[in-house]
Amino acid sequence: MADVIDGKQVAASVIDEVKAAASALETETALKTGLAVVIVGDDPASHTYVAAKSRMAKECGFNSIQHTLPAETTQEELASLVASLNADPKVNGILVQLPLPKHLNSDAIIQSILPEKDVDGLHVVNAGKLATGDLATGLISCTPAGAMLFVRRTHGEDLSGLNAVVIGRSNLFGKPMAQLLLNANATVTIAHSRTKDLPSVARNADILVAAVGRPEMVRADWVKPGATVIDVGINRIDAPERGEGKSRLVGDVAFAECAEVASVITPVPGGVGPMTIAMLMANTVIAAYRAAGKVAPKF
Numbered sequence: 001m002a003d004v005i006d007g008k009q010v011a012a013s014v015i016d017e018v019k020a021a022a023s024a025l026e027t028e029t030a031l032k033t034g035l036a037v038v039i040v041g042d043d044p045a046s047h048t049y050v051a052a053k054s055r056m057a058k059e060c061g062f063n064s065i066q067h068t069l070p071a072e073t074t075q076e077e078l079a080s081l082v083a084s085l086n087a088d089p090k091v092n093g094i095l096v097q098l099p100l101p102k103h104l105n106s107d108a109i110i111q112s113i114l115p116e117k118d119v120d121g122l123h124v125v126n127a128g129k130l131a132t133g134d135l136a137t138g139l140i141s142c143t144p145a146g147a148m149l150f151v152r153r154t155h156g157e158d159l160s161g162l163n164a165v166v167i168g169r170s171n172l173f174g175k176p177m178a179q180l181l182l183n184a185n186a187t188v189t190i191a192h193s194r195t196k197d198l199p200s201v202a203r204n205a206d207i208l209v210a211a212v213g214r215p216e217m218v219r220a221d222w223v224k225p226g227a228t229v230i231d232v233g234i235n236r237i238d239a240p241e242r243g244e245g246k247s248r249l250v251g252d253v254a255f256a257e258c259a260e261v262a263s264v265i266t267p268v269p270g271g272v273g274p275m276t277i278a279m280l281m282a283n284t285v286i287a288a289y290r291a292a293g294k295v296a297p298k299f
């Protein structure tokens with residue numbers, strides 16, 4: 001049976017480091033780390049995420065500002081709010097919760113956030129810095145940063161000689177994850193829906209990362225014995241065994257059978273999921289240190 005990574009515990013240790021860093025910065029410079037979270041419309045899932053982010057920001061000792069805008073907000077109104085947050089020295093990080101209502105152009109909004117305040121790591125400047133190997137001045141997308149922390153805690157900083165396979169090529173996860181692995185000297189393959197014989201590509205991986213959105217797609221015979229398996233997928237499936245109309249969350253990896261073959265594996269829920277919010281807090285305190293002209297902590 002593989003070692004199962006406890007994402008909640010790792011996330012809690014990151015949050016402890018963030019709290020200590022934010023408090024040290026405040027003691028040294030009297031500057032309080034500030035995170036502004038913007039939500040537009042009434043999507044209940046988005047409101048739950050935003051509430052969790054705002055709550056965690058407060059717990060970290062940040063100045064946590066939430067802007068809740070009505071669904072009929074115009075592009076110009078949202079752009080002008082982002083411009084005012086860009087100009088506000090008390091705000092170190094800006095997060096615009098996605099998806100935005102359909103009449104708004106989210107890419108234009110994301111690209112209007114100052115790259116140094118783009119704590120979601122979605123601005124092309126931050127994507128470009130990661131792609132060119134500049135990990136020192138950019139901000140890295142939170143979920144891949146969290147998944148990479150698991151990889152580093154398992155294999156160390158240098159992945160020389162290891163094969164990594166990332167299934168999924170989204171801008172949000174697959175591409176930045178592959179860049180992080182490459183920066184750490186892994187030999188990286190990015191697989192996707194057009195990949196031929198995916199099981200045999202996956203079997204080549206010492207580090208297998210699945211970010212697809214297909215429940216339990218990765219089976220035991222896709223996993224190289226002794227591999228590290230990181231499951232990013234979050235899929236809600238019917239669970240009639242729990243009662244009528246009930247559902248449960250599963251990842252993109254068939255956990256029970258793959259845990260028999262892998263040496264390290266992440267569960268769903270409780271694996272990569274809790275890391276996203278922790279790395280958002282980490283990015284915010286990093287941005288605050290840089291804004292204060294201080295050397296930022298590493299996570």
Ligand SMILES: NC(=O)c1ccc[n+]([C@@H]2O[C@H](COP(=O)([O-])OP(=O)(O)OC[C@H]3O[C@@H](n4cnc5c(N)ncnc54)[C@H](OP(=O)(O)O)[C@@H]3O)[C@@H](O)[C@H]2O)c1
Binds near residue numbers: 143191194212
């Ligand atoms: N906080 C978190 O824990 C967190 C954060 C982000 C995402 N996620 C989860 O991670 C999963 C992926 O998210 P995402 O945003 O990256 O999704 P996405 O944008 O939908 O990308 C999915 C990727 O999977 C590939 N794919 C689809 N079907 C495939 C198949 N049958 N075989 C091989 N590849 C296939 C797609 O290939 P093509 O490009 O060829 O279409 C695409 O590159 C989702 O379950 C999401 O909920 C979790």
